[in-house]
Amino acid sequence: MARKSLHKDIEQSLKKSAGRQLKGWALKRVQTLASMVYAIISRKKSGIYTIANSLQGHDKQSESRVKQVKRWLDSKWTDYNTHFACYLQPVLNALASSGELVLCIDGSETCHNCICLMLSAYYKRRAIPMAWVVRQGRKGHFPEQMHIDLVTIASGLVPKDCRVVLLGDGEFDGDRLVETLKGLQWEYVLRTRLDRTMDFGNEIAPIGDAIPAKGHKSIFLPGALPHSNAVLWHEPGFSHPIPLITSMDVGWQACLYYKKRFSIETMFSDMKSRGFNIHKAKLTDPERIAKLMIAVALAYMIVFLWGTAPIRKKYQGNIYRQDRGGDLSPFNRGLKIFDYCKEYDFKPISLFSKNFVLFICVRL
Numbered sequence: 001m002a003r004k005s006l007h008k009d010i011e012q013s014l015k016k017s018a019g020r021q022l023k024g025w026a027l028k029r030v031q032t033l034a035s036m037v038y039a040i041i042s043r044k045k046s047g048i049y050t051i052a053n054s055l056q057g058h059d060k061q062s063e064s065r066v067k068q069v070k071r072w073l074d075s076k077w078t079d080y081n082t083h084f085a086c087y088l089q090p091v092l093n094a095l096a097s098s099g100e101l102v103l104c105i106d107g108s109e110t111c112h113n114c115i116c117l118m119l120s121a122y123y124k125r126r127a128i129p130m131a132w133v134v135r136q137g138r139k140g141h142f143p144e145q146m147h148i149d150l151v152t153i154a155s156g157l158v159p160k161d162c163r164v165v166l167l168g169d170g171e172f173d174g175d176r177l178v179e180t181l182k183g184l185q186w187e188y189v190l191r192t193r194l195d196r197t198m199d200f201g202n203e204i205a206p207i208g209d210a211i212p213a214k215g216h217k218s219i220f221l222p223g224a225l226p227h228s229n230a231v232l233w234h235e236p237g238f239s240h241p242i243p244l245i246t247s248m249d250v251g252w253q254a255c256l257y258y259k260k261r262f263s264i265e266t267m268f269s270d271m272k273s274r275g276f277n278i279h280k281a282k283l284t285d286p287e288r289i290a291k292l293m294i295a296v297a298l299a300y301m302i303v304f305l306w307g308t309a310p311i312r313k314k315y316q317g318n319i320y321r322q323d324r325g326g327d328l329s330p331f332n333r334g335l336k337i338f339d340y341c342k343e344y345d346f347k348p349i350s351l352f353s354k355n356f357v358l359f360i361c362v363r364l
Contacts (some may be wrong), residue, residue: 220251
C-alpha cells in the first residue's frame with residue numbers, strides 16, 4: 001500500500017507540474033516517467049530491468065514492463081523539453097530570484113562506454129542537473145562545439161535580467177566558447193593550462209611563470225588574453241597553482257566563484273555510486289542514455305528538493321537523529337525522507353510545511 005501511495009504522489013506531482021493538459025499517449029508517457037522516477041529512487045539503480053521490475057503491475061507482466069520502459073526510451077515523443085525542462089524551469093526561476101545564477105559544466109562516465117557532459121545549477125554547495133549531452137567513449141574531452149551546444153540549450157532556460165556565471169575546468173577554456181559566453185553576456189571563470197601563454201604587458205610567457213607577491217594567494221593579470229583576464233591562484237594547501245581565465249575584473253572574486261565548481265563532482269557521485277548507480281546501467285546507445293538521464297536527473301532533483309525543504313517538527317525525529325541531521329547532505333536527507341514515506345505510507349508532501357504545496361515548484 002505504501003508503495004502505491006508514494007508512487008501516486010510522485011505521479012500526481014509530475015502531472016500537475018507539466019504546465020499543460022495531459023491526455024492520451026502524452027499522459028501515458030508522463031505516467032511511465034513517474035514510474036521510472038519512483039523505481040530509480042526506490043531501488044537506487046538505473047538499469048532498464050531493475051526499473052521495469054519496480055513498475056506497477058503483476059509479476060507475470062515483467063517482460064511487458066521491460067518493453068514499456070524501452071518504448072519510452074525509443075519514442076520520438078520522449079524529449080528533454082517535454083519531460084524535464086518544464087519541471088526544471090520553476091526551480092531555475094526560484095534560484096534566479098536572488099539576481100544571480102551560478103552554473104557548472106563538467107563531464108563524467110555514464111552507463112556502458114559512454115560519457116555525459118552536463119551543465120548544472122549551483123545551490124547549497126550542490127549542483128542541480130540542468131542540461132546534458134551524451135557521446136560514446138570512456139574518457140576524453142568533448143568537442144568544443146558540444147560545449148557551445150550545451151550552453152545554447154541552457155541559455156533558453158535562464159530567466160531574463162539575471163546575472164549568470166559559468167564555472168568549468170581546463171577542458172572548457174576554448175576561444176569559441178568564450179566568445180559564445182560573451183555574446184550571451186554571461187560571466188565565466190574557467191581553468192586553463194599552466195603552460196598557456198599570456199600577455200604580461202611587456203612580454204608573452206606561460207601563466208605558470210607568474211609569481212604572486214609575498215603574502216598574496218593569487219596574482220591578477222588584466223587583459224592577459226584578447227577576451228579574458230587571468231588569475232594564478234596558489235593557496236598554501238595546493239600542490240600546484242590553479243590558472244584561471246575570467247571575465248571578472250577582481251582576481252579574488254574569480255577564485256571564490258571557482259571554489260563552487262567542485263559541487264558538480266558531488267552531484268555525479270550521488271547519481272552514481274552514492275545514489276542511483278547510473279554508471280552500472282547496461283545501455284550503450286547515447287540517445288537512449290540521454291533519455292534515461294531525464295528520469296535519473298528528475299529523480300535526483302526531487303530527492304534533492306526533499307532534502308532541502310523544511311519538514312514539520314513532529315516528523316523530524318522519526319527520519320534521522322536530530323544531532324546528526326546537519327551532517328547529512330541534502331541528497332542523503334532526501335533519500336531518508338523517501339524511505340520513511342515508503343515504510344509508513346506517507347505522501348512526501350504531507351511531511352512539509354503548509355506552503356510546500358508542490359515540491360517541484362518550491363521556492364529555494
